[in-house]
Amino acid sequence: MQEFQRKQLLERIEREGATVGADIPDEIEVQGESIDLSTFVFEIKRRDTVPKGERERVEQAKKNLRRERIQRKQRIEEDDITFEEGEAIARAIIGIDRALNALENLGPTDLEQEAELQAAQDKKRWTKFLKKALGHEDDSSGIGTGRGR
Template sequence: MKEYKRKGLLERVNREAATVGASIPETIELDGEQIQLRSFVFEIKRRETIPPGERERVETAKRNLRRERRRRFDRLESEEMSYAEGEQLAETIVGIDRALEALEGLEPVDLEAEEQRREAADRKRWMSFLRQALGHDDDANRRF
């Protein structure tokens, strides 16, 4: 592949909006093992949050995908290949990025901790209101 074509592919892979309209690869080989990437991402994404039991599995998948993306990017950047091979590799890299974006968008939700934070914020707002309504805010400022 000619160097200017390689640079074009690398630029396409690194473009900020590269994943817009990109599809997640059906399968991908990670460490010699075929992974059903699209079905995994859709299974996790369907839940909207990462359940506590799945958190480690998702984090491991993200680490493996980042490592594989880097490996493939390095190949695209340095190995000799045809333009068609480079284009296929670039498409896979963008698909990996799309999968990572989908998985990164999910945050583990601890419902109990979230409820405690809300209750604490409500108490704080209520106490602030009471201090203002009773005129105690001025007293607190005069002590210092």
């Protein structure tokens, strides 16, 4: 895979709204274990509330899915794979993200925590926008430090 293709795939999996219209994979291997992911998410989501015993299972599933996402992203970043293999991995990552979104939106939410999370995400998007607008995309030292170059 060429470097520009690798960057395209990485950008695609990190894109805001990448999961819109994406399907949750029917079956996926997570941490060496095959999981019927779409059925699991559907069964959990169809309940009004998640029972306490199920909450622990859901939290463990989310943790495993996040770990699997990181490992698959690293394969795109570091492994010597074909573009087709990379695309398949990217589709799987987007499916994992879709499942995580569905599982994150379960049950009652802590409104204060949700507001803090939203504010943090807004700040991150705003900072990224400013860096890009000011031409400091690759500048890890902060906004405005590039003056006088």
